[in-house]
Amino acid sequence: MNIIITSSKQDLGQRAAALGADLIRKSISEKGKANIIVATGASQFEMLSALIEEEIDWAKVNGFHLDEYIDLPIDHPASFRKYLRERFVDKVNPGDFYYVDGEQDPTVECERLGDIIEKHPIDVAFVGIGENAHLAFNDPPADFQTKEPYLAVDLDEACRSQQLNEGWFNDLSEVPKRAISMSIHQILQSKHIICSVPDERKSMAVSKALYGSVAPEIPASVLQNHPSTYFYLDPESASRIPKS
Numbered sequence: 001m002n003i004i005i006t007s008s009k010q011d012l013g014q015r016a017a018a019l020g021a022d023l024i025r026k027s028i029s030e031k032g033k034a035n036i037i038v039a040t041g042a043s044q045f046e047m048l049s050a051l052i053e054e055e056i057d058w059a060k061v062n063g064f065h066l067d068e069y070i071d072l073p074i075d076h077p078a079s080f081r082k083y084l085r086e087r088f089v090d091k092v093n094p095g096d097f098y099y100v101d102g103e104q105d106p107t108v109e110c111e112r113l114g115d116i117i118e119k120h121p122i123d124v125a126f127v128g129i130g131e132n133a134h135l136a137f138n139d140p141p142a143d144f145q146t147k148e149p150y151l152a153v154d155l156d157e158a159c160r161s162q163q164l165n166e167g168w169f170n171d172l173s174e175v176p177k178r179a180i181s182m183s184i185h186q187i188l189q190s191k192h193i194i195c196s197v198p199d200e201r202k203s204m205a206v207s208k209a210l211y212g213s214v215a216p217e218i219p220a221s222v223l224q225n226h227p228s229t230y231f232y233l234d235p236e237s238a239s240r241i242p243k244s
Contacts, residue, residue: 001223002230003210005238009198013046016196016232020047020124021054023192024061027123033060033095037125037182037190038088039136040066040080042166044128047196047232048087051126058092062120064113066127066187067137068100069176070152078168078175100180106152109180114149117186125190129197129220132158133205137181142219149186153179184222193229195220200236207240 006012020036027034038048068080075082081099089097098116101109129135135142139156160175169175187193197206209220210231223229233241 001210001226003233003241004230005233005235007235009046009234012196012198012232012234013048014050016047016126016194016230017050017054019230020051020126020194021056023124023194024056027191028057028060033062034123035062035064035120037064037066037122037127037187038084039127039196040083041128043196043198043202044126045087046198047126047194052088052091056092058094061092061094063089063094063097064117064120064122064182065098065100067179067181068102070102070106070178070180072102072176074103078163100150102180106178106180110148110150110152113180117149122190123192125187125193127187127193127195129195129202129205129209130159131162131201131205132156133209133218133220134159135184135187135219135222137179138184138219140219141216142184142222144184144216144222146183147185148183151181151183153181155179184219188222188226190226191228193223193226194232195223195229196232197237198234200239202237203240206231206233206237207242211242 024034072079137153139159163175164172208218212218212221214221214224
C-alpha cells in the first residue's frame with residue numbers, strides 16, 4: 001500500500017492521473033490493450049480532468065463502470081452513466097466502455113456485466129472511497145465473501161446523505177435506496193488500484209481505511225490487502241492519519 005500526500009486537490013488529480021496513465025501505457029505496450037475501471041463522484045473531478053489530457057492510445061483501452069443507481073434515468077443530473085459519458089467517454093473515445101445500466105433488471109444486468117468483465121482482466125482501477133468508507137457502492141458492512149462481480153445493493157443513509165450534500169439531489173427522499181455495484185472481490189482482482197480521496201469530510205474514513213482493522217464495517221480497509229494500491233490524498237483528507 002502506497003500513501004501519497006499531495007499539496008492540493010489539483011495536485012492530487014494530476015499525480016494520480018499521471019501514474020494511472022503510465023500504467024495504462026505500460027499495459028498497452030506489453031499486451032496491446034488495457035482494461036480499466038473508472039469511478040465517479042466529486043472526488044474524481046480533478047483526476048479525470050487530468051487523465052483525459054494524457055497521451056494514451058484510447059482506442060486500445062476498454063473501460064468499466066463501478067456502480068449506478070437502480071431506476072435512475074440516464075438524463076438525471078446524478079446519473080453516473082451521464083457523468084462518465086460527459087466527463088470521460090465522449091472526450092477520449094475508448095475502444096469499448098461498459099456502463100452499468102440501472103434501468104434494466106438488476107439480476108440480468110449483474111449477470112451481463114459479470115460475463116463481460118470475466119473476459120477483460122482489469123489492469124488499472126481508478127476508485128475513491130465514501131464518507132462512510134464505502135468502496136464503490138459497497139456500504140458497511142460490505143460483503144467480503146461473494147465472488148460475484150456485480151451486486152444489487154442497498155444504500156445506507158450515510159451514503160445517501162453524502163450524495164445529497166454533494167449537490168446531486170435536492171432532497172434525501174430523491175436519492176435512490178438501491179444500486180448496482182462492482183463487488184469488493186472484483187475490485188481486488190485489479191492489477192493496480194489508484195484511489196483518489198480529497199477533502200476533509202473524507203478524513204475520518206481515510207484514517208480508518210488506512211490504519212484501522214480490515215473489516216466489512218470499514219469496506220475500503222480491504223485495500224490494505226492489495227499488493228499495488230496507491231492512495232492519493234490532499235492535506236485535508238490526510239489530516240487525521242497518524243503522524244509518523
